[in-house]
Amino acid sequence: MDDRRDGRAADGTATRAALEQTVRDTIGVVLGRNIPAGDPLVRDDQPDWDSLKHIELVFALEGALGIRFEAEEIGELTDVDAIVELAEKHGAA
Amino acid sequence: MRHELSREGRAFRLRPIGLHDAPFVLSLRTDERAAGRLHPVPGRLADQIAWLSAYFERSNDWCWVVERRRDGAAEGMLGLYDVDRGAGRGEWGRWILRAGSLAAAESVLLLYEVAFEELGLDEVRCRTVAGNAAVLSFHDRAGLERIGLEHDAFEFDGAYVDAVEHKLDRRRWPAVRALLSRAAEQAADLEARRAAS
Numbered sequence: 001m002d003d004r005r006d007g008r009a010a011d012g013t014a015t016r017a018a019l020e021q022t023v024r025d026t027i028g029v030v031l032g033r034n035i036p037a038g039d040p041l042v043r044d045d046q047p048d049w050d051s052l053k054h055i056e057l058v059f060a061l062e063g064a065l066g067i068r069f070e071a072e073e074i075g076e077l078t079d080v081d082a083i084v085e086l087a088e089k090h091g092a093a
Numbered sequence: 094m095r096h097e098l099s100r101e102g103r104a105f106r107l108r109p110i111g112l113h114d115a116p117f118v119l120s121l122r123t124d125e126r127a128a129g130r131l132h133p134v135p136g137r138l139a140d141q142i143a144w145l146s147a148y149f150e151r152s153n154d155w156c157w158v159v160e161r162r163r164d165g166a167a168e169g170m171l172g173l174y175d176v177d178r179g180a181g182r183g184e185w186g187r188w189i190l191r192a193g194s195l196a197a198a199e200s201v202l203l204l205y206e207v208a209f210e211e212l213g214l215d216e217v218r219c220r221t222v223a224g225n226a227a228v229l230s231f232h233d234r235a236g237l238e239r240i241g242l243e244h245d246a247f248e249f250d251g252a253y254v255d256a257v258e259h260k261l262d263r264r265r266w267p268a269v270r271a272l273l274s275r276a277a278e279q280a281a282d283l284e285a286r287r288a289a290s
Contacts, residue, residue: 044227047226047227047229047230048230049227049230050227050228050230050231050234051197051198051227051231052197052198052231052234052235052276053230053234055195055198055276055279055280055283056276056279058283059279070286070290071283071284071286071287071290072287072290074193074195074283075192075193
């Protein structure tokens, strides 16, 4: 399946790259800084990703991705890859 | 000290700590996520029981377990100590929550409510290990004022570490309460999902 320039595959589903970019953009808005591609952004290494920001981020991601995380997953949103994987699991588009 | 001061939030409550909480406190404090971010940790249950016994004898020291309201599960602990009600001030700390807990905002909100509204304090301070960036960020974002850096404030296994001191006074309390209340409401919404699932 070829991915198109808009980040969507031929069947219209979001590619992982597009989804990851949305995640990075959303985290960037919440943390107030650019999150460059390739930065794994591990929560424990981010001084400004505190528990207040984490709650804010959960709601921002849910709004941006049109999904709802399970309560047990909220503590697992610890880096970009983990967020993307959970978002994919919920069918984020 | 032994006290009966509890405080209820929407999703969590503060209840007085008891001797029966010693195993829980020990498990919290030895959690490797907390390693290096706490005051020296009594490493054995007997030491923790001794620490709690000594705490019960101090008259200006309140310590609580943070408890989830829906099922009474212990989420963490915190304390308000060195309280001088005549001078209207005290220090809070010993704050530790289990990994993944959503109780951060509400537990601190409840502690400030106790400090300002029940005990009538005018100012509370807290000291955080300088390397604990997440907690420093929490206090900064909540609206506390950074007032200094204390060198060699805490000792961990013979090594001394610096601490950043924050202050919240009565003048700033309404703004901090508004911010923490919003965060606590959001966390309670998430916690409600757990209850529903």
